[in-house]
Amino acid sequence: MVDCVVKDWQGADAGTAVLDLKVANEDNAAHIVHRAIVRQMH
Numbered sequence: 001m002v003d004c005v006v007k008d009w010q011g012a013d014a015g016t017a018v019l020d021l022k023v024a025n026e027d028n029a030a031h032i033v034h035r036a037i038v039r040q041m042h
Helices: 029-041
Strands: 002-007 013-019
Touching: 002 029
Parallel strands: none
Antiparallel strands: 002 013
């Protein structure tokens, strides 16, 4: 599981989310989530 901070459009903290990544181990799960988000933003 990965704990993520959810931000609003101004960049302020808006809450948290817990993601259960069944295909990633805990050592690299945060990196995988970060890459997916960055890819979607471009």
